[in-house]
Amino acid sequence: MSNAMWTRGVEWLAAASTDPRRCKREWDQGDGIALLEAGRYWDVLSVPDRLGLLTLDLLWQASRPAPGPTLVDTAAHRVGFFLPPDPGSRWIGAGLRRAGRGSWVAVPPPYRAARFLEWLVPPDGTGALHAPVTLELALRQANGTLAVLTPVCGG
Secondary structure (H helix, E strand, O other): OOHHHHHHHHHHHHOOOOOHHHHHHHHHOOOOOEEEEOOOOOEEEEEEHHHHHHHHHHHHHHOOOOOOOEEEEOOOOEEEEEEOOOOOOOOOOOOOEEEOOOOEEEEOOOOOOEOOEEEEEOOOOOOOOOOHHHHHHHHHHHHHHHHHHOOOOOO
């Protein structure tokens, strides 16, 4: 990723902060994580990491252009997909959590990992996000694959 893209990604992400300058300082110093409010520029759909990684893999194969910003939390074993804010949307499924207005999301800078947070697809600064319909189809497909792969232990 080029420096110009990183810079644009930083500006785009920091714009979600109440104080973009302080947000950038938090990324440069301390533990490198800023808390940003969801619901203004984006929502985050958080899913269990096995499902999320398989979904991202399907999105890479299926879509042009590249998938939208995607974050992994290795401590919580979750993957977060950044999508357009949509207060009316309902994402229903095992382990699915949506962060919208009123939720805060811990985010590292686009150019490096911080503690247990790392960008799988960093924001490029264009404002590109995951398309909800495309994401939903990939999640369904990944979920079907996992259901086939996961042995069911019956009594």
